[in-house]
Amino acid sequence: MPRIVRFHEYGGPEVLRIEEIDVAPPAEDEVQIAVKAIGLNRAEVMFRRNAYVQQAEFPSMLGYEAAGNVMSFGSTVTGFTKGDAVSVIPTLDMARWGTYGEVINIPARHVVMHPENLSFEKAAATWMQYVTAWGALIEQARLSSADFVIVSAASSSVGLAAFQVARSVGATVIATTRTNAKAAALREAGAHHVIATAEEDLVDRVMEITDGKGTRVVFDPIGGPAIAQLADCMAVAGILLEYGALSPDAGPFPQFAVLGKSLTLKGYLYNEIVGDNGILERAKAYISDGLRSGALDPIIARTFPFEQIKEATAFLESNEQIGKIVVTL
Template identity: 60%
Template sequence: MSRIIRFHELGGPEVLKIEQVDVPPPGPGEIAVEIKAFGLNRAESMFRSGPYVETPDFPARLGYEGAGVVTALGAGVNDFVPGDAVSVIPPLSITRWGSYGEVANFPAAVAVKHPSSLTWVEASGIWMQYVTAYGALIEIAKLARGDVVIITAASSSVGLAAIQTARAVGAMPIATTRTSAKKSALLDAGAAHVIVTQEEDLARRVGEITKGAGARIAFDPVAGPMLLQLAGAMAPNGIVIEYGALSREPTPLPLFPVLAKNLTLHGYQYKEVVRDQAQLDRAKRFVLDGLASGVLKPIIDRVFAFDQIVEAHHYLESNQQFGKIVVTV
């Protein structure tokens, strides 16, 4: 029996329970991992509370990513041996696999032998953020040197990964944040400019920064009224990539800016990368090379103990964090 975090109904962080569960051995193509740490993602709080792109099958596990030691192999797995230190790229389904626990099974295809220079805490929270940023910015938007990209909710782990990804290819990241509290930290993290949306007009500031040209790319997990603001800040033939729905307000289609500027609106999930083996291989190489060179470096905001999972989820939803929240096991 292993301690596993599960929930039996939709709700707030209090629905998360630590339970003794008999975890089955890994199936064909899977590995069993003794979890040392796992990163938290806002998508997990949405899965726990609803609505989300997947529906829980109760009692439900959750958790997209983690790091630990391989303890057993399923049939057909040849690339790992027990004792390997691995970190996990989020698999395609949170309802089938979940990292919140002492032990978890994962498809071997999404496990990576992470660099020995990373701690368990760092390794547990790299793949969701960097694969999400890489797939959107590099694979879809073809971000290149000299491009201007607007990154909203920039103090999140994915937002910070997007800033680093833009810097890695020589692009200009413009970060947005609601208040000025995180402005200095965002500049220190590599943002070329920071726009405080409660104090500044987004389109006007982007126009000033780009001398009227606008941004070719916007990378946004907020939606709601933010989409209209982004449309006003875009260059002709620009692309807005929506990868979340953090706003509780309706998301109107900014039809006239879309028509006038010939904008592309692209809904996006990290799964676009994971489903495509060639893209996934390129993502792995980009991230591993970036970690090795130091161009990519995970920013850890706060670490919680396993027994503090409810407190950790409350903190996740507080929007206070700057970077990744990690839970150690």
């Protein structure tokens, strides 16, 4: 029987168990995949720790991303043949369609035949980060070559993907990070400018970089008090896309900046993209083209074997990495 990762209670990496589980045949609209690589995401850590929008029903599977070969598919599925190399666009229910396992079933609309030049490891590190970044920056903010964009918490996989998506349209990337420890790596990954917020004045540096105009687009997963400071960095008619809440603290509403500069502050969710068939198809086309051309190239921080799933997710929680953590089978 295939090996599947499940957890029977909330907690740290130690609650993860590799178990032999019989995997059912794919439903009529599903594809069954023999997994070669799994991409890890912070959402899975939050889910396992009971700090996510979804709650577990024990024992629970988990996982959003994977890549492998098609084993079989349901009666209504078209466009795939046995053996095809495919990767998974995260679904909206990781407990039902978890990806931490040797064999998984995934709805066909979330399965992509990725470009042949892409390894399984990079394919498993692709879709969460690029769909999230593309949806915010291109689909919603309409980022262009005339724009500056602030990408905060920039060493995350989504932050690094945002660099590449922004560069693909010619925009200028301003990355923020707490200290200068990761500054060189962020420049190497594609940031035009890096601001260490614990060591430099964010607003002064942004205004210096933009000749006093500010940035039209901000892409932020932190929230809290940082929102008011980011609003002060923005240009007239700018848009701030808030896609996370890493800060546990509430912050003041920046009413004077919002009113004075006609700003838009928008909460942004990944499911706005994957929940709409038309938008999802645009995302697939844009990202596939970018992967094929090399404009988009997933950065992998480290790989672990499947047997070290606990160690891999512990490393994810350490925040030491720059890029994606991938588990291989």
